[in-house]
Structure formats: structure tokens, C-alpha cells
Amino acid sequence: MGSPFSRRVELALKLKGIPYEYIEEDLSNKSPLLLQYNLIHKKVPVLLHNGKPIVESLVIIEYIDETWKENPILPEDPYERATSRFWTKFIDEKCMGALRNACWSYGEESEKLMEEARGLLRTLENELKGKRFFGGEDIGLVDIAANFIAFWVGVLQEVRGVSLIDKDTFPILHEWTERFVSSSVVKETLPPRDKLLSFFQARIEAMAATKSMIYK
Template sequence: MSPAAAVKVIGAYDSPFSHRAEAALRLKGVPYELVLEDLRNKSDLLLTHNPIHKKVPVLLHGDRAVCESLLIVEYVDEAFDGPALLPADPHDRAMARFWARFIEDKCSKPFWLAMWTDGEAQKGYMKEIKESFALLEAQLEGKKFFGGDTIGLVDLAACGFARWLGVCEEITGVSLVTEEELPRLKRWAVEYAADEKVGACLPDRALLLEHFSAKKEMFAAMAKSMLPK
């Protein structure tokens, strides 16, 4: 596939997973078209190119489709010229993949449940996510970003903690990342959002706050449905 083939991202405005795909393309300097999806009325385009999970994002590169946000980041890194998103050293590359999967597998669910549940269940998930955040905090020692001086795979995996986390904290009144407990992670979130390239495809904070506030009851119900029976 020629790198010059047309590139599109099927995404959603409020999705950190869609942001990962867009940010990867912007960091590599790849022009693309964003096709916003109505997830309540999924398009034939989405269902055709992601018939298994029926979720965003989907990267369309010519006649090829790539699904799942972290796989899209790796595809973009390998398919296009530009600054590397993964380290060249095999060990460092493996570790970047490890921490990206750690965020996906160990942080995403407890973060969401700590935000949108209550009572004893919430206390348990808050303890779990804070323990995971402490491990991420340690990875930032002496570094601006998880990979060093530039944004890479792990930073893109963690993007939800750079914009979405603060919005959810404001809506719910739940505090997960403070300057006192997690100063490096707090600073990283500011640095990430301030980057010109990734910042250009972050949703506007005020609009995201309004959008998520309107969905507060839906999010709480969704979180409740995710709890063990």
C-alpha cells in the first residue's frame, strides 16, 4: 500500500480511543480526513470496516482498514515516514508495548468504575486505579513523557488521563490524580495537552464537560452494569 493513499479515521468526538488514532497521524505528519460516527446509529461505513466489534476508531488507508486504537498507532508508525512512535531498541519497544497494554488492561476499567460508581464498589476501584497510577508515576521519573522527550505509544495509550480524567473528576467530584500524590502524572497531563500536534485533536475541554455532564446518568448506569453480579 502506498503511503500516499488516502487516509481516513472513522471516529467520535468524545472518544479518547479515536484521539489516539488522530494523534498518531498528526505526530507522523500524515494528512487525514476525520469521519465522525453517530454511535447510536452506526453507519454502513463503520459496520463494513469493523464488523466484529462495531466500534471506533477505524483507520482507512486506501482500501485497507485497521481497527483497535493501539494497533492503529503501531500501523501508522510502520506505514508512514516521520518521527518514531515506538523505540528502535527491541527491549525498549517491548517495554513500550507492555505499558501500553497495562494501561489498556489494568487502568481503563477501574478508572471508569472509580468515577461512576459509589459505595464500597467505588472504594475498591479507587484503590485499584490509584495503585496502577502509582506504577505509571514511577515510569515518569526523570522524563517529560513516558518514552522520554517526545510523545510515543505509551503517552497515546494514556491520553484519557490528559483530558478526559479531569473532566470526569469535575463532573463527579471524585479526585484520582492530585499534585500531592502523583505530581509527575499531573505534570505529564499538562505537557501532553500542551503539545501542539496532539492538542490540535483533543476535544475542547468546555465542550467535553458539557457533553459528558449531559450523559452523567447514562455513564452511571453503564458503570453499574459492569459491576460483578
């Protein structure tokens, strides 16, 4: 519900001031249109521009930034651009899976996964020191890539009753999450919090019911 990857693309379009048509996709019953335009991965998001599909959220964002020059998302300096790409890969390849696993973990493995996630968050905390956003004074590529951390993780924490990004342990990162989700343009791209809570709660109940059936 409310794919963070699709929301990344929406945020990039809104930051650029680009009008677009949004088409909702039921991933449990994928449409012929999605299968046509993302034949390889068969998943969202897909940006269709001038009749040509672009897939994968970060690839799409770079395409958007290169096609519409106003309100740049990536830095102009080549080194800073490379650094931004490094941190987006760190978020996608290291952080998202670890944070998701930590929030959904149970039993003996839970603390180990939580500590692993906290180690990655400490790295992001250090990267943010002295900055309003990962992109500096304004929201940039890394901030957009980290939308899952800013919003979805907070909802998961509430549902599971766990604590990962709190103001005592990660004051800089916690302040960034509040600043990011409070931005008016970001708010327009986030799914309703109550619906996301209900979605995750239903998933937990389904998991609990499955475990109960296994152990009967």
C-alpha cells in the same frame, strides 16, 4: 463523545505529519460504512488506507509507524519497543477500566475502587520518574495510549467532584498530564472540554433519574 481511542489515531497521524480525512461516526446509529469496514467489532476507530481497513487504535498506530517512517512513535530498539507495548497493554487492560469505574462509583464501593485506581496510578508514577514523557523526551506510543488518563479523567474528576490525579499525591503524573495536554499537537486532537463536561454531566443526571425511578 470524543472517543479517546479515535483521538489516539488522530494524534499519531498529526505527529507523523500525515494528511487525512476525518469522518465523524454516530455510534448510536452506526453507518453502513463502519459496519462494512469493521465487521467484527463494529466500532471506531477505523483507518482506511489504500482501500484496506485497519482497526483497533493501537494496531492502527503501529501500522502508521511502520508505513510512514518519519517521526517514529515507537522506539527503534527491540527491547524498548517491547517495553512500550507492555505499558500500553497495562494502560488498556488495567488502568482504563479501573479509573473509569472509580470515577463513576458511588456509595460503599467507591473508596475501594478509588484505592485500586490509585495503586495503578502509583505504578505509572514510578515508570515516569526522570522522564518528560513515557516515550522519553518526546511523545511516544505509551503517551498516546494514556490520553484518556491525561484528559478524560480530569474532566470526570471535575464532574464527579473526586480527586485521583492531584499534584500532591502524584506530582510526576500530574506534571505529565499538564505537559501532554499543553502540547500544541495534542490540543488539536482533544474534544472541546466544555462539551465533554456537558456530556458527562448529562450522563450523571440520566443515571440519577433512573435510580430515582427505581426507588420510587
